[in-house]
Amino acid sequence: MPELPEVETIKNELLPRVIGRFFARVTIIDPKVLRQPSVDEFCRKIVGQTVSSLKRQGKYLVFQLSSGKALIIHLKMTGALLLNPEQHSRHARALFQLDDGNQLILIDRRRLGAMWLVRDEATIIGKLGPEPLTTDFTAEIMASRLRGRQAPIKAVLLDQGFVAGIGNMYADEALFAARIHPLRKVNSLSSQEVQSLYHSIQDVLWSAIRDKGASIDTYVRPDGELGTAHFSFRVAHHRGELCPLCGTPIQRLPIRNRGTYFCPNCQKLS
DNA sequence: CTTGGGACCTGGCTGC
DNA sequence: TGCAGCCAGGTCCCAA
Numbered sequence: 619m620p621e622l623p624e625v626e627t628i629k630n631e632l633l634p635r636v637i638g639r640f641f642a643r644v645t646i647i648d649p650k651v652l653r654q655p656s657v658d659e660f661c662r663k664i665v666g667q668t669v670s671s672l673k674r675q676g677k678y679l680v681f682q683l684s685s686g687k688a689l690i691i692h693l694k695m696t697g698a699l700l701l702n703p704e705q706h707s708r709h710a711r712a713l714f715q716l717d718d719g720n721q722l723i724l725i726d727r728r729r730l731g732a733m734w735l736v737r738d739e740a741t742i743i744g745k746l747g748p749e750p751l752t753t754d755f756t757a758e759i760m761a762s763r764l765r766g767r768q769a770p771i772k773a774v775l776l777d778q779g780f781v782a783g784i785g786n787m788y789a790d791e792a793l794f795a796a797r798i799h800p801l802r803k804v805n806s807l808s809s810q811e812v813q814s815l816y817h818s819i820q821d822v823l824w825s826a827i828r829d830k831g832a833s834i835d836t837y838v839r840p841d842g843e844l845g846t847a848h849f850s851f852r853v854a855h856h857r858g859e860l861c862p863l864c865g866t867p868i869q870r871l872p873i874r875n876r877g878t879y880f881c882p883n884c885q886k887l888s
Numbered sequence: 889c890t891t892g893g894g895a896c897c898t899g900g901c902t903g904c
Numbered sequence: 905t906g907c908a909g910c911c912a913g914g915t916c917c918c919a920a
Contacts (some may be wrong), residue, residue: 726897
């Protein structure tokens, strides 16, 4: 499940392979992934266009094209972008043939992924909150953005309008590192706890980027290699295992219909 | 405005 | 062995 570190890794590894290249041929296998515009218009407007830049914002990939339009891709739960895969996948949704002979393939088992070709990227990614790993997101900014909210902290961390790129796994890991119970109301957190959570978010995300993402479920890098960030997870997806700090069984609790993993001893509610 | 619940989507796993 | 039902969760949509 690609969150910020996974999408960042995909962006970094795709970058040298696509910058300056143009699309020689594009095939939409599953029209459902293409949200905007129509298949015909998409193919007509993308073929021949050169990729001038590639960036990540939140969990979105943005390919800036020479025409001034942007190709935006969201991988959602099970999407992946593969370069020249050795075997054909029955989950292939779109093919991008580059002018140098390389082929970029969008695969997506659960068909939740999405793709847009738009003139104004803000129509798709304009509602995202600040990037957590830039100076747009300091501890002070985080504290001020939390002010006035009273939802459980876990739900707010998953709100892409609050901060962009944190998903279920890294929210659980950051809360564990900060020793904060995921159901704690935001307005009950002390300033020390907010400070601690801020640094935990930084640590967890940077560490996962260094490890090239977490290969839980279907995440693979463009060349087919896996990431290793999941080996450092302490609670996420550790259902039934023991807390690495105190040995208490890790608990699972649904929050907003998301499986939430935490240590009931290290992360107390009151 | 914030909050929370359901829908979307597929396939692996569990338990009867 | 077959099969129903749970689970995975990013984001959108809607209601309160």
